[in-house]
Amino acid sequence: MYFIKKALLVITGLFLTAFGTKLLTISHLTFGGTAGISTLLTFSTGISWGVWFFMINLPFFILSVKRLGILFSVYTLLCISLISILSGFLKIAPTNGVHPIFIAVAAGLIIGSGVVLVLNNGASLGGIHILAVYMDQHLSINRGKTLFITDFLIVLSASLMVGMVNALYSVITITIASFLAGKFKPQQGAKSDENNIPVEASL
Template sequence: MNRTKQALLVFAGLLLTAAGTKLLTISSLTFGGTAGIATLLSFTFELSWGMLFFLVNLPFFYLSVKRLGWTFSLSTLLCIILISFVSDAFDTLSLPALPPLAAATASGLLIGTGVSMVLNQGSSLGGIHILAVYFEQFLSINRGLTLFVTDMIIVLSAAFIVGLSNALYSLIAIAIASFLVGKLKSGKPADDDADIALTEQETV
């Protein structure tokens, strides 16, 4: 695929994901993965969501570099930096909150589509997505299932902050996003890089 087209698809995916995350936060909902962790930390620390998201993702790069290769890891790092900036830019916009069900449905569609676009170009948004790609390549576990299970655990543990009702609505967003991530797979750029990483390990 043309590199320019690939970069544009990744950026479009980042915009959709950031928009979905913004929609969740203004509606007092949350998400799973490192995005959810960053949201929870934002209630405690006076840092922007984008900065917290970047910091939370840093520990996952050891696994990414060791198991999925430098190409995948560096493109993921770039995606994390970009979505951190884009998310902070969205914070300057004043948007109305939607009813919880509408917000959960819309954000799930946005995030699921956006994350799929990023993953299909051989990158990820770090954190749980790195684990999801790793499990799919090395353990044959569907990446959508991995995202759903881990995100459900994180959101349920956050129920005492956003409330049980909002946590349940948040699970709707996660279910929709996870379903789309599991279904909207096209091409295997990330697979190739993971296969290279596995081959390199086997020769050591």
């Protein structure tokens, strides 16, 4: 029952993250991390976001397997695979007429909530999230800070493709999402679950 509860929370988190990312893509906004890189590659190549997201994340498993454990890595691989599939099936109506700032805020809240559910239940969305979890556990650097800095740099570089204005709107998204990811974490001293999945320390 415990495992089923965690699995349902992770799946909910994946759905929210996929939905928020799709919302950004159809609004010509972007995000940070491997999700943002995948969005930019989708804009430039026409290949689906899910395909790029899966391919870009594969190299990060070297770090994940070596430093965070095989079980965590397997869960993360499953998460990446599932979110790649979900993004391909999700269909969202065009956001014409909606101001980008509202899209940015909504996407930040949605993605941030999804990331919290995934990270707090023993998995990650790969890429920068793996790095963030590693630095949080081993270097005591808050995962929200790592996500914000890396995402900010990626979105800044994305301004060449989506425009400076849209890039600035995208910064709103990553600010909200990284704040949520850094704020809502398991309490310090919380134990790993029965499967020895890593649990991040809080501030």
